[in-house]
Structures are given as structure tokens and as C-alpha cells.
Amino acid sequence: MKKIPIAISSCLMGNEVRYDGGHKQSKYCLYTLSDWFDYKPICPEMGIGMPAPRPPIHLVEKGEQIRVVQVDDHDIDVTDELKDFARKRLPDLNRISGYIVIRNSPSCGMERVKVYHDNGNPAGKSTHGTYIGEIMKQRPELPVEEEGRLQDPKLRENFITRVFAYEDFQENVKAAPAVDQLVKFHSRYKYLVMAHCYEDYKELGRLVSNQDGLSTDKLIEQYEQGLMRSLKKIANAKSHSNVLYHILGYLKECLTSNAKQELINVIEQYRKGMVTLIAPVTLINHYIKQFGNEYIASQAYLDPHPIELGLRNYI
Ligand code: SF4
Incomplete structure (x- = not known):
């Protein structure tokens, strides 16, 4: 399988680029995800142009603005350079399907980076790092996550689902934009979107039917934004169970009453937190291989990311 292009904070790869001349190597990114991601x-x-090592920088509130300045000399301000660098890198990043950053960095942190007053005291507020903030502003659809948050099973599963979905969208819709490709894509993603947000599932369905007569480019752009916004919402046991019952609806004619009851029991065990999501999904996939039609067998929900990552074993 072709690896998915992903941008990453260089220090997470073990490169000695930090202000103290060190790195923040992430074993999970480097040794586990690298089988699928091309960093x-x-x-x-x-x-x-800053060297390593270098004097540290931090975020400082100056009037209405948040500036990135050197900690021991607030007159050295690199805010505009960092924003310009982000804008210059954007064309190269056109084809990436995700970005993994490091927390607390005034340049790369996705959220909750501390802001200080000009006198050095904490301002009691936080925001994103200046460089990644510019990337997120220009590419709101791009899945971005902090490496530290990938230790949370739900956030990890959510981010990796978004990356694989976005890669699929870029490969199969954006590469050669056409309404029929969008319709096919949406048909495969209905249940995945439903697990993340039922209202978005309805809304994206309405969008794809294009009753407003949008141009193909506009339609695809709006779908892309809506899809990625929706997948960012964390699916929970209730919404997953709802999807599993919908999928069961496609099988009920073919299953014996014992098999159907067994499947219902496992879905209920999952809903009550007695087993993880992998249990009902494995059982349902087993029956879909035997009895499922093409539509239901093609659902991204059944296989959103590689089984080897074991992401559904923990949620
Ligand atoms: S957090 Fe970002 S700016 Fe800081 S060393 Fe890592 S890659 Fe460089």
C-alpha cells in the first residue's frame, strides 16, 4: 500500500532541532505509524533561520495581538517570519493528509500554548502556536493532532480515522473532481459519518444531492469541509451502536435467529462497555463477507484504518 503523506514536527522524528539542541522523538510515530505514513x-x-541550540521563544500578549518573542528579549519578535514560513510551505503541503505536532510549542502547539504578559507573568490564557495556527487557518479541513494526545485511545482512533478518510477523499475525489466520484465516495462513507454525527450525515446527503445547483468545484469544496468537520467529532458507544444496528438491518433476512441474537448481544455488550468496538465489528464483518451486498460491504465504517494498528481494541 502507498504510504500516506503526513507532515510532522521535525523534533518528533528525533531530529535535534529544539531550542536546547535536543529532540522529542516519538516512538509511536517513528516505529508504529511509519508503516503507513510517509513523514x-x-x-x-x-x-x-534560527539555529539549534537557540534562545527560547514564547507567546506574549501585546495589545490585541499575540506575538512570538524571545523569552529574555521581547524586542526580538519572529511572529511575521513564522506566519510567512507557513504560507510559503503551504503549496508543498497540498497533498498531505494530516499533520502531527508537538504540544506546548509557541510555533507548533495545536492548542493550549501558554500566553504571557509583556512583564513575563502568565496572562491566564492560551492559544495555538503561531506557525501551526496559520496552517490550520489556511487548511481548516486538514487533520491536525498533537503527539501527546495520540496516547488517548479515542483521540488516536479519531485522528487516524480522519487521516485515512482524507487520504481516500484526496485520491478518489479531489484528484479528478467529478460529481459521480463524489456520490460514490459519499455512498461508502455514510455510516462512518453517521457514527460521528447523525445530523452531519443528513446534511452531507442533502449537499451531495446538490439541490442548490452548485458548481462541481464548489460542491466538492463544501463536502470536503463538511466531511472533515464531522469526522472530527468523537463517535461514542451510543452512536456506534446505532450504526451497528443499521448495518444489522442489511443482514437480518440472511441470519438465523440465533446468529442475529448473538450479534445483538455483542452490540449490547459493547454499548454497555463490557467489550470494545472491535468485538461487534469483527462479528458483523464476518457475516457481511458471507451475506452482505456490495453497498454494505463497501462501507468505510467496517474498515476505516489498518487492523494491525488495533485502534478499535481500545475504544
Ligand atoms: S516544536 Fe516545532 S519549532 Fe520547536 S523544535 Fe519541534 S519542530 Fe521545531
Whole structure:
């Protein structure tokens, strides 16, 4: 399988680019996800010409603005350079399907990076790092996650689902934009979207029917934004169970009453937190291989990411 292009904070790859001359190597990114991800390491601070080691920088509130300045000399301000660097890198990042960043960095942190007053005291607020903030502003659909948050099973599963879905969308819809390709894509993603948000599932269905007569480009752009916004919502046991019962509806004519009852029991065990999601999904996949029609067998929900990652064993 072709690896998915992903941007990553360079220090997470073990590159010694941090202000202290060190790195923050992530074993999970480097040794587990690398079987599927083709990383593009980026250090924005090195990218604007800062050396390693270098004096540390932090976020400071100046009037209405948040600036990135050197900790021991607030007159050294690299805000504009970091934003320009982000804008210059965007064309190269056109084809990535995700971005993994490091937390607490005034350049790369996705959220909750501390902001200080000009006198050095904490301002009691936080925001994103300046470089990644610019990337997220220009590419709101792009899955972005902090490496530390990937230790949370739900957030990890959510991020990796988004990356695989976005890669699929880029490969099969954006590469050669056409309404019939969008319709086919949506048909495969209905149940995955439903697990994340039922209202979005309805809304994306309405969008694809294109009653407003949008141009193909506009339609695909709006779908892309809506899809990625929806998948960012964390699916829970109730919404997964709802989807599993919908899928069961496609099988009930073919299953014996014992097999159907067994499947219902496992879905209920999952809903009550007695087993993880992999249990009902494995059983349902087993029956779909035997009895499922093409439509239901093609659902991304059944196989959203590689089984080897074991992501549904923990949620
Ligand atoms: S700027 Fe980003 S990539 Fe570079 S050292 Fe800091 S956190 Fe790592």
C-alpha cells in the first residue's frame, strides 16, 4: 500500500532541532505509524533561520495581538517570519493528509500554548502556536493532532480515522473532481459519518444531492469541509451502536435467529462497555463477507484504518 503523506514536527522524528539542541522523538510515530505514513518533517523555527541550540521563544500578549518573542528579549519578535514560513510551505503541503505536532510549542502547539504578559507573568490564557495556527487557518479541513494526545485511545482512533478518510477523499475525489466520484465516495462513507454525527450525515446527503445547483468545484469544496468537520467529532458507544444496528438491518433476512441474537448481544455488550468496538465489528464483518451486498460491504465504517494498528481494541 502507498504510504500516506503526513507532515510532522521535525523534533518528533528525533531530529535535534529544539531550542536546547535536543529532540522529542516519538516512538509511536517513528516505529508504529511509519508503516503507513510517509513523514515530511518540518521545523518552522529552523525554517526561518534560527539555529539549534537557540534562545527560547514564547507567546506574549501585546495589545490585541499575540506575538512570538524571545523569552529574555521581547524586542526580538519572529511572529511575521513564522506566519510567512507557513504560507510559503503551504503549496508543498497540498497533498498531505494530516499533520502531527508537538504540544506546548509557541510555533507548533495545536492548542493550549501558554500566553504571557509583556512583564513575563502568565496572562491566564492560551492559544495555538503561531506557525501551526496559520496552517490550520489556511487548511481548516486538514487533520491536525498533537503527539501527546495520540496516547488517548479515542483521540488516536479519531485522528487516524480522519487521516485515512482524507487520504481516500484526496485520491478518489479531489484528484479528478467529478460529481459521480463524489456520490460514490459519499455512498461508502455514510455510516462512518453517521457514527460521528447523525445530523452531519443528513446534511452531507442533502449537499451531495446538490439541490442548490452548485458548481462541481464548489460542491466538492463544501463536502470536503463538511466531511472533515464531522469526522472530527468523537463517535461514542451510543452512536456506534446505532450504526451497528443499521448495518444489522442489511443482514437480518440472511441470519438465523440465533446468529442475529448473538450479534445483538455483542452490540449490547459493547454499548454497555463490557467489550470494545472491535468485538461487534469483527462479528458483523464476518457475516457481511458471507451475506452482505456490495453497498454494505463497501462501507468505510467496517474498515476505516489498518487492523494491525488495533485502534478499535481500545475504544
Ligand atoms: S519549532 Fe516545532 S519542530 Fe521545531 S523544535 Fe520547536 S516544536 Fe519541534
